[in-house]
Amino acid sequence: MLILHATTDILRVVTGSAADVEPVVSMMETDNAAPPVVQDIPNVGPLASITTATTTTIADCTTANRRRNVKHISLYNNHASQATTCRVEFSDGTLVSVLANVNLLAGEMLLYTQGGMWLHYDSNGAVYPSIGNAASQAEMEAGTATDKYVTPQGMNWHPGVAKCGAKQQEQVLHSMLTGTSPVSQILVLDDLVGLSALIFPAYIGLRLPRFSVFLLH
Numbered sequence: 001m002l003i004l005h006a007t008t009d010i011l012r013v014v015t016g017s018a019a020d021v022e023p024v025v026s027m028m029e030t031d032n033a034a035p036p037v038v039q040d041i042p043n044v045g046p047l048a049s050i051t052t053a054t055t056t057t058i059a060d061c062t063t064a065n066r067r068r069n070v071k072h073i074s075l076y077n078n079h080a081s082q083a084t085t086c087r088v089e090f091s092d093g094t095l096v097s098v099l100a101n102v103n104l105l106a107g108e109m110l111l112y113t114q115g116g117m118w119l120h121y122d123s124n125g126a127v128y129p130s131i132g133n134a135a136s137q138a139e140m141e142a143g144t145a146t147d148k149y150v151t152p153q154g155m156n157w158h159p160g161v162a163k164c165g166a167k168q169q170e171q172v173l174h175s176m177l178t179g180t181s182p183v184s185q186i187l188v189l190d191d192l193v194g195l196s197a198l199i200f201p202a203y204i205g206l207r208l209p210r211f212s213v214f215l216l217h
Contacts, residue, residue: 001069001070001071001114001116002069002070002090002099002112002116003067003068003069003070004027004059004060004061004067004068004070005061005067005092006061006062006063006064006065006066006067007061007062007063007064008091008092008093009060009061009090009091009092009093010057010059010060010061010090010091010093011025011057011058011059011060011070011073011088011089011090011099012055012056012057012058012088012089012091013050013055013056013058013075013086013087013088013089014054014055014056014085014086014087014089015050015052015053015054015055015056015084015085015086016053016084016085016086016087017053017082017083017084017085018051018052018053018082018084019050019051019077019079019082019083019084019104019106020049020050020051020077020078020079020082021049021050021051021075021076021077021078021084021086021104022046022047022049022050022074022075022076022077022078023045023046023047023049023050023056023058023073023074023075024045024046024047024072024073024074024076025044025045025047025058025059025070025072025073026044026045026070026071026072026073027041027042027044027059027068027069027070027071028041028042028068028069028071029041029042029061029063029066029067029068029069030066030067030069031065031066031067032065032066032067036067039066042068044058044059049078053084058073059073070112071114072111072112072113072114073088073110073111073112074109074110074111074112075088075104075109075110075111076108076109077104077105077106077107077108077109078107079106080106081106082106083103083104083105083106084103084104085101085102085103085104086100086101086102086103086104086110087100087101088100088101088110088112099112099118100112100118102120104120105122105123106123107122107123108120108121108122108123109121129149133147133148133149134148134149134150134151134154135148135149135150135151135154137154137157140154140155140157140158141157141158141159143158143159143160
């Protein structure tokens with residue numbers, strides 16, 4: 001959770017481009033009594049769209065002897081094409097801390113949850129994965145990590161992925177009649193599927209295939 005203390009604490013958003021960022025904030029307010037007394041829920045949203053590269057205050061606590069508990073923040077880029085950076089900052093009037101800093105493409109959203117998590121959603125409503133949890137080449141080659149996800153590129157690094165090559169030489173038996181020269185092809189396969197189709201071609205009787213198979217690794 002985020003707690004804003006009276007009277008200088010603020011949350012602000014720094015946008016880097018003239019997009020169309022729509023901010024929504026939800027908070028609860030208490031006084032500083034013991035025990036604290038819940039006050040009326042502040043009416044703070046939805047806020048005006050941010051359409052320029054600027055700094056915008058989206059939450060504060062200007063009433064003396066009050067505290068505000070921020071439950072929800074969403075920043076949605078409603079622009080049709082323009083992306084923008086969005087940096088969320090916490091300030092007490094003197095010190096500034098960066099809470100989140102993302103690049104929002106058109107249709108994307110940055111969300112702060114009541115549980116204190118920041119989530120970056122793409123234009124289809126899916127959460128961006130953590131790039132830091134993708135398996136590296138060394139981890140893929142070791143093949144022992146259990147807490148990493150695999151990218152399509154990373155599959156090429158795993159030693160368990162079968163790779164082989166086949167060299168096909170076709171010698172035309174009736175070359176004297178047709179004038180055809182031998183044909184040589186190099187075929188690189190991700191696996192052995194289809195190799196039998198190469199060994200037994202449909203034109204048996206006209207050409208005699210010869211194969212040499214070698215492993216790439």
